[in-house]
Amino acid sequence: LGTDVFDEAVRSTCDVASHCKRYAISVGYWKDPYIEYFVSHPKERKAPEISRGYYARVQGVGRLLKAFLEKTKCNCQIINLGAGMDTLFWKLKDENLLPMKYFEIDFPSIVSRKIHYIKSKPPLSKPIMESHSGETLLIDAHGLDSSRYAIIGGDLRDLPRLEEKLKKCHMDPDLPTLLMTECVLIYMTTEHSTCLIKWVGGMFRSAMFINYEQVNMADRFGQIMIENLQSKQCELVGADACRSLDTQKERFLIHGWETVNALDMLKVYQSLPPDDIKRIEALEFLDEKEPFEQLMQHYCLCWAIKDSQNLGLADVTL
Ligand code: SAM
DSSP states (O other), X not given: OOHHHHHHHXXXXXXXXXXXXXXXXXXTSSOOTTGGGTSOOOSSOOOHHHHHHHHHHHHHHHXXXXXXXXXXXXXXXXXXXXOTTOOHHHHHHHTTOOOSEEEEEEOHHHHHHHHHHHHHOHHHHHHHHHTOOSSOOEEXXXXXXXXXXXXXXXXXXXXXHHHHHHHHTTOOTTSOEEEEEXXXXXXSOHHHHHHHHHHHHHHOSEEEEEEEEEOOTTSHHHHHHHHHHHHTTSOOOOGGGGOOHHHHHHHHHTTTOSEEEEEEHHHHHHTSXXXXXXXXXXXXXXXXXXXXXHHHTTEEEEEEEEETTOOOGGGOOO
16 A cells, blocks of 8 residues: 555544444443544444453553553643544543643644534533633644643654654653553554654653554454454554564563553453443343454553653553
């Protein structure tokens, strides 16, 4: 695929993620009053395996994120890389858990769309205005910068420009920082994702990097997954597809990160409170457990820590 066609297909994955989330939310897996402003209700049903997988993803990332916010007492910043239509900022505001500043980055065309939704829907714009103080709020089609929320159009493969844009929006390298990539690094070449991990490691004194994505795609089931996804044009898997849990960890460790954990999503799912599992398993009937378990073993949650300020971040766990 040419770069433009590939990038366009990568941008379309943002809709896949938000449709799957919206569907699972409509069935009752978890609550999110904001997703409806970003995506219409999907016409087709999604398989229960998919919704259970999204549930584990949202819970797993959410638990790590809350532990980070607790350790830093919200005196921190969050940078959501490849954020798509993520609604986390609005949910954290409702829970009184906003960090000092929350940044989102995605391709400019995705960002323009998100800004359009924010501008035209008061339930989205009001929380941004409410949390804003001081100077005028900067907003145009390609970016928005307020006191607590910024959204930036850019390319995660162009780090000098990204750094410049983040600094313009008052990103503070001395503030403990949580970076998150949910199904994002897999769409970049190994070289680009490694540069991003290295750049973050060098930029912040105390940081946590949460990465969620496919893993073990080199095995037979993984290959079938890739073919399936590509035939539906719904997800493309980049050069990182052969990563195992060990190589997921290695790329952080060799680039200056101190502690790294990686679990496949079956382990994450099994670590959820038994009452939660019971509740969601009662929502939709699943014929056979095995395909679900196989699918979950092909996604992973990885979190890396760097803690020069001794905040105890290495204790963060699921
Ligand atoms: N993280 C969101 C979520 O979990 O709902 C969206 C996930 S979606 C599968 C991947 C997102 O990463 C898309 O919105 C895509 O545009 C963005 N993305 C991928 N590569 C990127 C790059 N090089 N620069 C900026 N954004 C990128």
